[in-house]
Amino acid sequence: MIFTPLMTRRATSAPRPSDVALQRFLVGALQARPAARPAGVTVTQDDKATTLQLDVPGLAREQLQITIEGKQVQVQSMEGAPRQVRRAWELAEDIDAAASTARLEHGVLTLTLAKRPPAAKAVEITVH
Secondary structure: OOOOOOOOOOOOOOOOHHHHHHHHHHHHHHOOOOOOOOOOEEEEEOOOEEEEEEEOOOOOHHHEEEEEEOOEEEEEEOOOOOOOOEEEEEOOOOEOHHHOEEEEEOOEEEEEEEEOOOOOOOOOOOOO
């Protein structure tokens, strides 16, 4: 048998702070959350480049292969590496592979992918 105290509340009284906190918690917990980013990946972007930081602990520089083709970049571990990594991203703009860099420090691969400057569409015509 369960005993609960009987309390009467006036209809015009404000809710208790504990009730408001519980309601806020329940609403926040039940709301649909946006899709989470993959663990171990950070993406930042500015006017000139997109920077990807990827956790690859246990891998050496020689065990990673990075391929850039147009707007796509692929990172994968070589055969025989202690850990298998295979990731790919497609960016909004073409990547300038010559100006892009890759750095591996303390198990974090940092790719700085330079954006290709837009090609000039003006054409010069000589007068004869």
